[in-house]
Every structure is written in C-alpha cells, then in structure tokens.
Amino acid sequence: MFAMILTWVGAVLGLALLIAMAAGAFVVDFDDKLQERHHRTKPVEPAGPLP
Numbered sequence: 001m002f003a004m005i006l007t008w009v010g011a012v013l014g015l016a017l018l019i020a021m022a023a024g025a026f027v028v029d030f031d032d033k034l035q036e037r038h039h040r041t042k043p044v045e046p047a048g049p050l051p
Helices: 003-039
Strands: none
Touching: none
C-alpha cells in the first residue's frame, strides 16, 4: 500500500516537473520575441550629417 502511494506521488511530481519545464521554455521563447520586437521598433538615428 505504501509503495502504491509513493508511486502516485512520484508520478504527480514528475508530471508537475514536465509541465514546469514546458512552461519555462514557453516563457523564455515569448520573452525573446518581445525583446526582438522591442529592439526592432526603436527608430534608428543617423550618427552624423548625411553626405
């Protein structure tokens, strides 16, 4: 009985870990897209007078 309870606890913890890893990858990818979008929308000003 105790072994069955530990098996279920381990399975739930394993699933929680997999979900957390997937969510972390999604957050990192989404943050990269936001950073890329932020850098792309900045206006570029010329450094000096144009020839």
